[in-house]
Amino acid sequence: MTTLRDVANHAGVSVSTVSRVVNGKEYVSERARQRVMEAIEALQYQPNLLAQSLATGKETKQLGLLVYDISNSYFAEITMAFESIAYQHGYTVILCNTAEGTKTLKYLDMFIQRKTDGVAIVGSEMGKEEVGRLEMLLDRGVPIVIAREKGWSVNPLTDALGDRTGVVEFDTREGARMAIEFLISQGHRRIGGLFSIPKKGLWQNRRALGYRSALEAHGIPVDERLLVTDLNTSKSAGLMGMGELLRRNVDCTAVFVYNDLMAMGALSCCQRMGVRVPEDLSIVSMDDTEDSLYTNPPLTSVRIPRKEQGEFMANYLLARIQGGHPPSYLQLHVQLSLRESASTVGDKNMFRRISNETS
Amino acid sequence: MTTLRDVANHAGVSVSTVSRVVNGKEYVSERARQRVMEAIEALQYQPNLLAQSLATGKETKQLGLLVYDISNSYFAEITMAFESIAYQHGYTVILCNTAEGTKTLKYLDMFIQRKTDGVAIVGSEMGKEEVGRLEMLLDRGVPIVIAREKGWSVNPLTDALGDRTGVVEFDTREGARMAIEFLISQGHRRIGGLFSIPKKGLWQNRRALGYRSALEAHGIPVDERLLVTDLNTSKSAGLMGMGELLRRNVDCTAVFVYNDLMAMGALSCCQRMGVRVPEDLSIVSMDDTEDSLYTNPPLTSVRIPRKEQGEFMANYLLARIQGGHPPSYLQLHVQLSLRESASTVGDKNMFRRISNETS
DNA sequence: CATGTTTCTGGGAACGCTTGCAAGTTCTCT
DNA sequence: AGAGAACTTGCAAGCGTTCCCAGAAACATG
Incomplete structure (x- = not known):
């Protein structure tokens, strides 16, 4: 050499x-x-970049990116935006998929050991130990930026780290509320919910809270039988969850689904069961990924900006690395993208229809 | 510190x-x-990992991964498998999105400068300069592994690098042939094609060749008017390409689409235009990503194993790094996954139907 | 020509770690 | 008890850079 x-x-x-x-x-x-x-x-x-950063003791020109699941295009799009900005500034990104929970801690250690210049975290669960590592990173002057749902109270991150990190937030509660509000405006009263959260923590979840508050605002009682939860957030979880809901035979006319991925599964389930969307059942979901444009029917979904997330995170880190003091907080606007999967409530009730057919 | x-x-x-x-x-x-x-x-x-690898002069425990487009779940799934194996062996992966062509070269330089232990390349175009860098890497003893279509003759990689790299191949020509063969067996004779390649290079492309050879084997002449090409390989390219094909009004009963992403766009186009799939038009595509299970209707698609690709690449690199001599070649089996988007040719011809409606 | 400035250049100590070497310590076995 | 083997330990020389410092060379000024 x-x-x-x-x-x-x-x-x-x-x-x-x-x-x-x-x-x-x-x-x-x-x-x-x-x-x-x-x-x-x-x-x-x-x-030799290694020798270089050893000698200068400054930048390693590497950024760590922790995402929950790259095969979910929601995260993939954030990743792309992040990588793109990083690249433009001569930075390299270390990618970590944290769906397998135990990896997070090890990766954070890696970041410390590799003297990564900055760390971005999106959608990864943090336990006590993980937060400890984050503090260690902060103490060593490594900037951190986190993308998260607003008011994500279950996560201890918020309290422990205070305002030492950059934060991008989006109000999923508000998003869910808007979605339900829309369904109600279309005449729906019996609205199901497909959530990806542990059953017992349901009302800790922002999306679930938005769901509930919209119903309550209209004096519609929450019917637990309309709610299905699953621990995963995947197409197959959506498929199974929807199956479960249909099997319960609880005549609802619309369903709110946790995210696009699950909604795709739900859609697929409906199709297999002969439930027409939106004629028999309206579906709204969250994320508004590019996928949602191409489902059949296209999904009405709450838009959570992804490119902006990725870009804010990268720009924040880069600015901090250069010693700047960029705005450390960004609240992203959510909004409902109206497409064909949700419509005015029909006169037919598909649950009754199905049960007639099957019984 | x-x-x-x-x-x-x-x-x-x-x-x-x-x-x-x-x-x-x-x-x-x-x-x-x-x-x-x-x-x-x-x-x-x-x-301090930097100091460590500087001192030992050996491993940096980093692997470079060049993928064409992470937001395409085909690549995302390969990435996940790759990252997972790398992680298990204590390696970190540097992710690069090469869709913006100019990045490849810079990233390869980065890899050299960072003393990356191995490099995996999937679906990225290589020019002369890039190949030069790859040779430089090989000369420095850095193992390289490439995933590619079998017989990808346009790409100069093959010749220049000889058998110094690991290779995973899959025969897309055979895959396309199988797909067309299937359509023919279902009675289709007029079969369109939606390709993501430059028009002039069409018959250099393996998928196009497979398409042609299957037709020829059955004495069906290739009709250029049934062929649409686009430079991109995205949902919107599929949407537009399909639109173009329908507009041409060239009564075909089936269409072969370059990959799932484009097929999703094509499906979406059909839906908008009131073309029923598969009743009016059969669609087959390639990749068989998880997405294809959840489209409406689910796509009949040629399966190209992705997890295996990612795993082979990671395992190959790791073995080489440890001084081993793993098998340097893997041919992946392609096979047709039959789903609902393709069926026996109907008696109705949708192109005629549309033109009747519109004229 | 002596002196002061400015521009160039090379020596060598660091950065945080590994590792060969040699000296010192403890065992083990007669 | 003594000799040899086996185990512990610290010293110091790297790994490929950067960067401070001091000295050399070139130029300008009086």
């Missing part, structure tokens, strides 16, 4: 001079610069 | 001893080990 020294020898100058040339510093004669350039070319010299 | 030296001072031993403890080497007394452990605990010591 060719090193600075090799280049120096080849060019007949000292190591320091080569270093100056490589880093574009002043105080190098044109003659020397020329010869060094030639040597670099001849020897195919590439600087 | 606490260093080895700090720990040594705190424990009252030498730096070397601490190093030995940290690396679990033999020849350390129980007493010393104990004290060092305590010091590490007390000082929250975390080794």
Whole structure:
């Protein structure tokens, strides 16, 4: 491997001079610069970034990105935006998929050991230990930025880290409320819910709270039988959850689904069961990923901006690394994207229809 | 920042001893080990991986992964499998999205500079310069593994690198042939094609070749008017391509689509245009991503194993890094996953139907 | 020509770690 | 008890950079 020294020898100058040339510093004669350039070319010299950051003790030009599940296009789009900004500034991103919960802690340790310049966290669960590592990172001056649902009270992050991290928030409670509000405005009264959360924690969840508060605002009682929960947030979870709801035979005319991924599963279930969407059943969900444009029918979904999330996170970290004081908080606007999966309540009740058919 | 030296001072031993403890080497007394452990605990010591790999000159425990587009779940699933294996072996992965073509070269330089232990490439275009960098990596002993379509002749990679890299291949030509063969067996004779390749390079493309050879095998002439090409491979490209095909009014009864992403767009187009799939038009595509299970109707698609791809690539690199000689070639089996988007040719011809309606 | 400035250049100490070496310590076996 | 083997330990030289510092060279000024 060719090193600075090799280049120096080849060019007949000292190591320091080569270093100056490589880093574009002043105080190098044109003659020397020329010869060094030639040597670099001849020897195919590439600087050793490891040695470089060791010596400077400053930047490693690496950013860590913790996402819950890259195969979910919600996260994939955030990742893309993040990577794109990082790249533009000469930073490299270390990707970590945290769906398998135990990985988070190890990855945080990795970040510390690798002297990562900044860490972005989106949708990953943090336990006590993990938060400890985050504090360690903060103490070492490594900026952290977190994307999260507003008021995510179950997560101890908020309290422990205070305002030392950057935060992008989006109000999923408000989003869910808007979605339900819309359904109510379309005449729906019996509205089911498909949530991806532990049953017992249901009313800790922002989306569930939004669901409830919209109903309550209209004097509609919450019917527990209309609620299905699953621990996963995947297409198959949506498929099974919807199946469960249909099986319960609880004549509802609309369903709120936790996210697009699950909604795709739910849609698929409806199709298999001969339930027409939206004629027999309206569906609204959250995320508004690109996928939701291409389902059949296209999903009415609450838009949570993703590109903005990724970009804010990357920009925040980069600014902090350069010693700046960028705004550390961003609240993203959620809004309902109206498409075809939800409509005015029909006169037919599909649950009755199904039960007639099957019984 | 606490260093080895700090720990040594705190424990009252030498730096070397601490190093030995940290690396679990033999020849350390129980007493010393104990004290060092305590010091590490007390000082929250975390080794500096940069210094470590600089000193050893060996592994950096980082793998580079170049994928074309993470937001495409085909690539996302490969990425997940790759990351998962890497993680299990204590490796970290640097993710690069190469859809914006110019990034590839810079990333390869990064890999060299960061002393990345291995590089995996999937679906990224390589020009002359890029191949040069790959050779540079190989010369430095960095293993490389590439996932690609079998016989991808346009790509200069094959020739230049010879058999110095690991390769996972899948025969997309055979896949396309199977798909068309299936359509023919279902009575289809006029079969359209939606390809994501430059028009002029069409017959260089393996999928297109498979399409053609299947038709030829049955004495069906290729009708250029049934072929639409687009440079992108995205849902919207599929949407537009399908639109174009329908507009041409070229009564075909089935369409072969380049990949699932485009097929989703095509499906969406059909739905908007009132073309029923598969009653009016059969669709088959390639990739068989998880998405294809959840479209409406679910897509009949040629399965290209993704998890296996990611795993092979990671395992190959890891084995090579450890000095092993793993099998450097894997041919993945493609097979047709039959679902509902393709069926026996109907008696109705939807193109005629549409033109009747619209004219 | 002596002196002061400015521009260039190389030496060498650091960065945090590993590792070969040699000296010191403890065992083990006669 | 003594010799050799086996175990512990610390020293110091790297790994490839950066960067401070001091000295050399070039130029300007009186």
